[in-house]
Amino acid sequence: MVPHGEPCPSTFLFADIAGYTALTEAHGDEEAADLARDFYRAVAKLVAADDGEVVKTIGDAVMVRYPTPAAAVRLGLRIADDVMAGHGFPTVRVGLHHGPALERDGDWFGATVNLAARVAGLAGGGEVFVTRSVLEAAGEIEGVTFESRGENLVRNVAAPVAVFAALRERRRRDERHLDPVCRMVVAEGREAGSLRHHETEYRFCSQECMRRFLDAPDAYISR
Numbered sequence: 001m002v003p004h005g006e007p008c009p010s011t012f013l014f015a016d017i018a019g020y021t022a023l024t025e026a027h028g029d030e031e032a033a034d035l036a037r038d039f040y041r042a043v044a045k046l047v048a049a050d051d052g053e054v055v056k057t058i059g060d061a062v063m064v065r066y067p068t069p070a071a072a073v074r075l076g077l078r079i080a081d082d083v084m085a086g087h088g089f090p091t092v093r094v095g096l097h098h099g100p101a102l103e104r105d106g107d108w109f110g111a112t113v114n115l116a117a118r119v120a121g122l123a124g125g126g127e128v129f130v131t132r133s134v135l136e137a138a139g140e141i142e143g144v145t146f147e148s149r150g151e152n153l154v155r156n157v158a159a160p161v162a163v164f165a166a167l168r169e170r171r172r173r174d175e176r177h178l179d180p181v182c183r184m185v186v187a188e189g190r191e192a193g194s195l196r197h198h199e200t201e202y203r204f205c206s207q208e209c210m211r212r213f214l215d216a217p218d219a220y221i222s223r
Contacts, residue, residue, distance in 0.1 A: 009099065009100055010112070011068060011134060013066070013072050013096045014095050014096075014116050015064070016059075016060050016093060016120060018125030019178075022181065022183045026181050035060075043064070043079060044062075047075065050066075050071055056107065065108060069096065070141050072134075073130060074141065074144070076130075076166060088185065090125070090182075090184055091125025093120060094123060094129070095116055095120025095121065095129045096116055096119065097134060098112070098134045099111070099112035101113050114156070119131060119163060122149075122152055122163060129149065131161060131162065131163065131164075134164075143168060145166075146166055147167060148164055150163065177202075180213060181212050182205060186203045195210065195214070198221075
């Protein structure tokens with residue numbers, strides 16, 4: 001039991017669907033909402049089998065708390081690599097930070113929580129980003145390596161934040177592409193269509209996404 005009013009050291013993980021706005025725009029509100037629901041259920045199932053807790057969902061994002069960072073890092077990698085993985089699904093991005101936070105009526109507040117959310121926003125699809133505090137508190141994690149992603153300016157944080165990518169040592173290297181319109185994963189050989197534009201080949205999950213791209217390619221290449 002955390003004493004009321006006293007900060008509690010915790011690791012906070014935020015995970016969300018990368019390109020969710022593009023997905024909604026291309027495939028509609030209902031399909032996007034169904035994917036967000038499936039994503040939340042998959043994450044909640046993983047957390048229930050571990051020592052963490054799902055604090056809340058915020059649209060397509062999930063906030064999770066762990067007492068210590070090593071388990072949170074392992075969860076982050078499972079979310080990014082395994083949850084909703086494969087053809088026809090979006091990629092997921094994850095961010096973690098470790099430090100003191102305050103609990104109020106089942107929710108958590110403080111600079112630690114805010115920074116974890118900001119770090120998630122720095123990650124790209126399929127990436128797990130952590131702060132130095134996570135790296136140092138977690139120590140060595142079997143099967144996991146960390147690579148520096150430099151010092152990053154984060155909104156409402158005065159000093160640059162050192163960020164590291166957590167990686168599985170034997171991460172799958174499946175050949176896959178992202179539909180430039182909806183940001184869904186398009187597996188090798190399972191595309192609905194493909195085309196070359198400015199010397200780059202693009203693959204599409206559906207004929208509708210390819211039609212949208214043909215109508216305004218520059219609107220999607222800039223993403």
